[in-house]
Amino acid sequence: MTTETTSAPPAVGTRKAARRRSEGSYAAHVGRPGFAWALPATVFFVIFAIAPLVMVAVLSFMSWNGLGSPRFVGMDNWNRVLDDPVMIKSIWLTLLVTVLGVVIQTPLSILLGVWAAGQQRNRAVLSVIYFVPLLLSSTAVSVLWRALLDPNFGIPAQATWLFGDGNLFGKQASAIGVLAFVSTWQFTPFHTLIYQGAARAIPQVLYQAAEIDGAGRCRQFFHITLPQLRNSIITSMILMIVGGLTTFETVLILTQGGPGADTTISAYYMYQKAFKSFDFGAGAAIALVLVVAATIISLIVVRVSGYDKMRSSMEGLS
Amino acid sequence: MRRRPNHLAGVGSVVWLFLVGLPLYVMLVATVQPQSEYTQNGPLSFPHSFTSDNYTGAFGSGFGQYFLNTVVVTVCVVGLVLLLVPPLAFAIIRSRSRITSQVFRLFLLGLAIPAQAVIVPMFYLISKAGLYDNLLGVILPTAAFCLPMSALVLSGAMRDISPELFEAMAMDGATPRRMFFQLVVPLSKGGLSTVVVFSALQAWNGFLFPLVLTQSDSTKVITLGLYNFQTEHGINIPGLLAAVVLSMVPVLLVYLFARRALIQGLMGVGGK
Numbered sequence: 001m002t003t004e005t006t007s008a009p010p011a012v013g014t015r016k017a018a019r020r021r022s023e024g025s026y027a028a029h030v031g032r033p034g035f036a037w038a039l040p041a042t043v044f045f046v047i048f049a050i051a052p053l054v055m056v057a058v059l060s061f062m063s064w065n066g067l068g069s070p071r072f073v074g075m076d077n078w079n080r081v082l083d084d085p086v087m088i089k090s091i092w093l094t095l096l097v098t099v100l101g102v103v104i105q106t107p108l109s110i111l112l113g114v115w116a117a118g119q120q121r122n123r124a125v126l127s128v129i130y131f132v133p134l135l136l137s138s139t140a141v142s143v144l145w146r147a148l149l150d151p152n153f154g155i156p157a158q159a160t161w162l163f164g165d166g167n168l169f170g171k172q173a174s175a176i177g178v179l180a181f182v183s184t185w186q187f188t189p190f191h192t193l194i195y196q197g198a199a200r201a202i203p204q205v206l207y208q209a210a211e212i213d214g215a216g217r218c219r220q221f222f223h224i225t226l227p228q229l230r231n232s233i234i235t236s237m238i239l240m241i242v243g244g245l246t247t248f249e250t251v252l253i254l255t256q257g258g259p260g261a262d263t264t265i266s267a268y269y270m271y272q273k274a275f276k277s278f279d280f281g282a283g284a285a286i287a288l289v290l291v292v293a294a295t296i297i298s299l300i301v302v303r304v305s306g307y308d309k310m311r312s313s314m315e316g317l318s
Numbered sequence: 319m320r321r322r323p324n325h326l327a328g329v330g331s332v333v334w335l336f337l338v339g340l341p342l343y344v345m346l347v348a349t350v351q352p353q354s355e356y357t358q359n360g361p362l363s364f365p366h367s368f369t370s371d372n373y374t375g376a377f378g379s380g381f382g383q384y385f386l387n388t389v390v391v392t393v394c395v396v397g398l399v400l401l402l403v404p405p406l407a408f409a410i411i412r413s414r415s416r417i418t419s420q421v422f423r424l425f426l427l428g429l430a431i432p433a434q435a436v437i438v439p440m441f442y443l444i445s446k447a448g449l450y451d452n453l454l455g456v457i458l459p460t461a462a463f464c465l466p467m468s469a470l471v472l473s474g475a476m477r478d479i480s481p482e483l484f485e486a487m488a489m490d491g492a493t494p495r496r497m498f499f500q501l502v503v504p505l506s507k508g509g510l511s512t513v514v515v516f517s518a519l520q521a522w523n524g525f526l527f528p529l530v531l532t533q534s535d536s537t538k539v540i541t542l543g544l545y546n547f548q549t550e551h552g553i554n555i556p557g558l559l560a561a562v563v564l565s566m567v568p569v570l571l572v573y574l575f576a577r578r579a580l581i582q583g584l585m586g587v588g589g590k
Contacts, residue, residue: 031487033494035417037409041402041465042421048440048462049428055439064442108334115331126335131581133338135569137523139541140562143548147348147555148341148361154555155344158360185337193581246432249525253545267434274438275530284438291435298430 056291059284066278077281086261087269087286093176094265098244100180101187102237109188109236113195114225127196131189141186142253149178149254172262175255179263182250187243191236198232199225234305241301242294266290349373349560356556372560379551380535381561384543388522391457391539395521396514398461399468403513406465407472408502412484412494422473428466433459437530444531455531456539460524464517471516471582475509476502512582515572519580522569540565 060077064070081087116127133141148154149168156163168174206224215223226233248267251257257264257272264272266286274283344361349372351365359365410422440459441450449455479502487497503510525541532538538546544565547558572580 031412031484031492031494031497033405033409033413033498035409035413035415035421037405037413037494037498038418038421041406041469042424044398044402045425045428045462045465048443048459049431049436049465050424052436052439052443053431055442056436059439059442066441066445070442111330112334115328126331129335129339132342135573136562136566137525137541139523139525139544140565143544143558144341144345144562146548146552147558148344150552150555153357153360153553155361158362185341188334189338242430242432246434248434253548270434271437271530274441280438280442287435287438291432294432294435295430 053291056284056287059281060288062281062284064280066280070281073281077285081282081285081289086264087266089261090264090266090269091289093263094245094247094267097176097179097183097247097265098241100176101183101244102240104180104184105188105191105240106233106237108184109191110195110226110229110233112188112192114199114221114229116192116196117199130192133186134189134193136186138186138249139253141182142250145178145182145185146254169255170259172259175259175263178254179247179250182254183244183247186250187240191240194232194236195229198229202228230305234301238298238301241297245290245294245297345559345562348556349563351556353554353556357553361555372556373564375554375557376547376561376564379547379557380538381540381543381564383535384538384540385564387453387536387538388540390453391460391524391528392518392521394453394457395461395464396517398457399464399513399517400510402461403465403468403472404503404506404510405498406469407476407506407509408494408498410469410473411476412497422469425466425469429470431463433463433526437526440527441530449531451532451534451537453532453537456524456528456537457521459527459531460521461517464520468513468517471512472506472509475506475512479505511576511579515576515579515582518572519569 059070061072061074062070063073063076112130116130136144149156151157151167151169154166156166156168160166168178202225206228207220210220210224246267247265248271251263251265251268252271255263257268267290270283270286270290273286274280347365348356348361350368350370352367352369352371355365355367406421406425409418436459444450444455444459447455449458483501483505484497487501492500523541524539525545528537528539528542529545532542540561544558544561547561551557569580
């Protein structure tokens with residue numbers, strides 16, 4: 001993997017030759033599993049993941065109400081979806097929620113991760129509590145916060161000096177604030193773990209050298225820690241972007257897309273279209289928009305950062 | 319090397335501790351007091367009387383059944399993943415056939431497919447197969463979406479097995495089958511436990527597939543039970559929170575007894 005980019009043509013040649021030699025040897029042939037070993041998992045995966053992904057594209061050109069057989073309708077779903085003001089609004093809301101997630105969670109999880117990477121005893125104890133939100137399902141997190149922020153019986157009703165009328169779900173700005181806050185609460189521990197692992201892997205000698213040169217903590221952070229975390233920042237950002245674009249449970253349970261359609265983000269709108277209005281064709285079209293958007297944005301992040309020319313994407317995850 | 323304490327990070331960590339700890343504390347306190355008291359005094363006050371009614375009430379409103387359904391789904395998903403992934407990972411690291419490396423690419427691509435993107439065709443597929451409102455209809459897609467990460471984790475673990483061991487077995491004329499059972503499986507226990515925890519978590523916490531693929535009480539899983547409880551009895555907050563606590567007990571137990579495997583499994587969850 002690591003030598004791939006630097007190897008000149010002659011090196012490739014010798015490697016091929018080496019492989020041919022080893023293929024010729026007796027041991028290289030014996031005990032090699034054939035493709036049959038991978039077949040069951042592959043078939044299963046194609047049926048339940050790849051085929052649906054292809055079908056979502058096909059269904060976006062069909063009309064289906066959940067019963068009977070889908071019927072081909074050409075661009076009809078697409079025309080309706082792209083003309084739908086709620087859909088256009090949902091795209092902006094999705095982008096807003098995604099950007100908010102990245103902007104809030106990235107600095108927070110870098111700071112917490114770098115802090116948690118230390119070896120002091122109290123950090124280990126505190127980290128145990130820090131990571132508890134990770135154990136809860138998205139559903140449990142959303143249900144918990146819905147209860148805690150209940151307009152009548154929740155914390156806002158008790159702390160009106162801070163929350164005004166106490167109904168955080170009644171206005172668009174505060175409802176989006178709630179969504180961003182709950183995602184932060186839920187996902188920051190995960191990204192903190194990524195940065196904790198990566199920060200532990202930074203060679204101490206870099207800090208020792210910086211200390212000798214008289215660099216302060218701030219300069220060390222910006223000139224050693226951050227550049228060394230580069231790969232993890234990209235990994236974590238891609239996960240945040242894909243997660244943000246597909247935000248669903250939090251909206252379904254916390255705001256039901258409201259007030260009005262003010263927090264109806266695309267994934268939730270897709271669910272409404274398909275499973276509440278039984279317009280599965282439109283649902284499929286929205287789903288396809290989401291997949292394409294997530295893929296394009298991830299590819300852009302990877303390209304812009306030059307990540308594709310670097311090491312394994314699992315770097316810093318262990 | 320001695321470094322002076324980082325006060326800024328210290329303050330930040332305390333703030334975060336408060337943000338995480340307070341809701342969890344409020345949740346636990348709410349579940350042990352009568353509903354009327356919670357409604358009257360609000361979430362931030364200390365309870366005056368204690369009760370276990372909320373927990374027994376949660377079981378009474380069907381959570382026993384939901385719990386059982388979730389256990390069935392989780393066990394089957396883990397079983398399926400354990401049946402499918404080890405041979406796949408073995409083929410990925412040892413097979414010389416070109417198609418196997420293409421297959422690995424396919425699974426890597428699968429890492430990027432969000433479940434939300436496929437629920438419409440999945441609903442079509444499952445209902446045409448006659449599996450709508452059937453636990454099997456939840457198990458199959460859930461297991462399929464565990465495969466990419468499991469394959470990645472397990473093939474990574476298997477790559478750490480020294481090639482000399484394979485060669486030594488090959489010298490003895492071992493078949494792939496013997497290598498798999500006597501060498502690969504015993505030496506990738508760490509990876510296997512990560513895969514088990516990862517897929518169990520996915521199944522236990524899964525919501526989207528049960529939401530669109532089941533409807534009756536007899537097939538409800540615990541996350542869906544929470545959602546329904548919230549929409550139907552949203553006013554009974556102590557009862558609702560008791561159900562939330564019950565839903566996380568098994569995960570909490572794993573956290574206490576197998577923290578390392580759990581954290582590694584969680585890292586595979588990928589912020590879903």
